[in-house]
Amino acid sequence: MRGQPSACEVHTPETLAGALAFRAGNPDWRPLAGGTDLMVPFAAGRLGDQRFLNLWGLRELKGILASEDAVLIGALASYRAIAAHPVIQARLPNLVASARATGALAIQGRGTLGGNLVNGSPAADSPPSLLVYEAEVELASVRGGRWIPYAAFHTGYRANAMAPDELLTCIRVPLPPEGGVHYFRKVGTRQAQAIAKLSLAGWALPRQGRLAEIRLALGSVAPVPVRALHAETVLRGAPLSALPLSAAREALQADIAPIDDLRSSARYRRRVAGNLLEEALAALI
Amino acid sequence: MAEKILLWMTVNGEARSAEVFPMARLLDVIREDWGLTGTKEGCGEGECGACSVILDGVLVNACLIPAVQAQGGELLTVEGLARKGELDPLQEAFLHHGGAQCGFCTPGMLMAGTHLLAQGGPGDEAEARAGLAGNLCRCTGYNRIVDAVLAARREHP
Numbered sequence: 001m002r003g004q005p006s007a008c009e010v011h012t013p014e015t016l017a018g019a020l021a022f023r024a025g026n027p028d029w030r031p032l033a034g035g036t037d038l039m040v041p042f043a044a045g046r047l048g049d050q051r052f053l054n055l056w057g058l059r060e061l062k063g064i065l066a067s068e069d070a071v072l073i074g075a076l077a078s079y080r081a082i083a084a085h086p087v088i089q090a091r092l093p094n095l096v097a098s099a100r101a102t103g104a105l106a107i108q109g110r111g112t113l114g115g116n117l118v119n120g121s122p123a124a125d126s127p128p129s130l131l132v133y134e135a136e137v138e139l140a141s142v143r144g145g146r147w148i149p150y151a152a153f154h155t156g157y158r159a160n161a162m163a164p165d166e167l168l169t170c171i172r173v174p175l176p177p178e179g180g181v182h183y184f185r186k187v188g189t190r191q192a193q194a195i196a197k198l199s200l201a202g203w204a205l206p207r208q209g210r211l212a213e214i215r216l217a218l219g220s221v222a223p224v225p226v227r228a229l230h231a232e233t234v235l236r237g238a239p240l241s242a243l244p245l246s247a248a249r250e251a252l253q254a255d256i257a258p259i260d261d262l263r264s265s266a267r268y269r270r271r272v273a274g275n276l277l278e279e280a281l282a283a284l285i
Numbered sequence: 286m287a288e289k290i291l292l293w294m295t296v297n298g299e300a301r302s303a304e305v306f307p308m309a310r311l312l313d314v315i316r317e318d319w320g321l322t323g324t325k326e327g328c329g330e331g332e333c334g335a336c337s338v339i340l341d342g343v344l345v346n347a348c349l350i351p352a353v354q355a356q357g358g359e360l361l362t363v364e365g366l367a368r369k370g371e372l373d374p375l376q377e378a379f380l381h382h383g384g385a386q387c388g389f390c391t392p393g394m395l396m397a398g399t400h401l402l403a404q405g406g407p408g409d410e411a412e413a414r415a416g417l418a419g420n421l422c423r424c425t426g427y428n429r430i431v432d433a434v435l436a437a438r439r440e441h442p
Contacts, residue, residue: 001313001329005306009287010353032351039349040330043310052308056354080343104419105397107331109343110350192418193332 002045027164033115075114094129127225128201131217154224197264221256297365307353323363334420337393363392384433386424
């Protein structure tokens with residue numbers, strides 16, 4: 001290991017209030033949740049930070065609470081807990097699919113949704129599902145809490161809307177109307193452990209022969225996870241018997257800005273994004 | 286220079302402690318401080334599963350756990366499977382079905398398999414493969430490993 005544990009300080013608060021108070025005075029201490037992302041660059045000696053705010057023990061942030069109209073997911077809830085939750089299974093199946101597509105079991109039992117969002121990888125598996133369900137995130141500090149749409153959370157490659165004294169504490173996912181159809185697919189080199197070449201999540205509500213509502217979002221095709229608003233506009237309200245497939249494929253190209261990297265090429269991603277859109281529409285109608 | 290912490294855990298049923306830096310990897314504490322070298326380091330980045338252990342009932346990669354987050358935990362490593370020199374049924378099944386070749390992935394496979402069995406699985410081959418999907422075998426002896434885990438479930442339901 002090239003990381004230097006001997007050079008690293010860790011502060012472990014016992015309560016969320018204690019964590020926020022510490023964060024207010026020490027905004028440069030990096031929050032550490034389940035560690036499944038951070039420990040990799042740390043061990044490789046690639047992480048500049050040597051001071052960590054260890055949030056792992058904060059029970060306030062581990063719960064999942066379902067209400068009439070939404071599910072509240074504590075920032076430290078694991079993928080495994082998310083995938084096992086009965087209301088999430090029944091009403092938010094894309095979140096289950098995303099959680100099960102993340103790493104493998106040993107990652108799913110330890111990695112947290114909040115940590116994943118703050119880590120900010122555009123290739124992360126849950127963001128497309130959260131975008132499609134129009135989730136909101138709670139940002140808390142000693143100044144109080146505020147909710148913002150998850151769609152406004154990522155402001156650029158690995159950059160986010162959090163103020164230096166804030167922590168992401170909760171993810172609220174509104175339950176979509178029943179009768180909708182859900183789609184999630186991740187394309188990687190292997191079913192487990194792969195990081196996505198790209199992924200697409202969709203939710204649609206067919207009604208009276210038309211696509212009354214449709215939401216689409218993709219991962220790994222832009223600096224941040226993106227909602228495919230152009231493609232949605234082309235498809236919304238269209239008759240199910242004659243969906244404008246090629247127009248939607250073309251519009252989708254304006255929603256994404258993929259690059260060539262070690263996992264795939266921009267050309268492949270553009271082509272397969274269109275293929276996934278067609279597959280999603282076939283599944284959604 | 287950071288200050289060391291006194292890490293104390295229940296390891297394979299016995300109380301153990303070590304003075305370690307808070308960001309020391311649990312993997313290094315297990316191997317270097319406690320001398321339990323059954324747990325292997327493969328990739329060191331959570332991809333290969335060679336360092337799989339069970340921490341508080343959850344299968345984890347020991348290379349990704351900072352010591353400070355293991356404080357007070359209950360840990361099961363591959364050394365904890367055999368009792369009084371007797372292999373446990375999953376270890377016996379690995380032997381019987383040829384589930385070990387070079388042996389490097391075997392401790393991690395055994396821990397992932399133990400976790401599967403403890404959860405009441407695997408119900409079928411697909412579940413076995415999904416449960417072992419985070420553990421890589423570079424000898425590619427997967428079929429026999431899957432057979433061993435399924436046999437352990439059949440023979441010790």
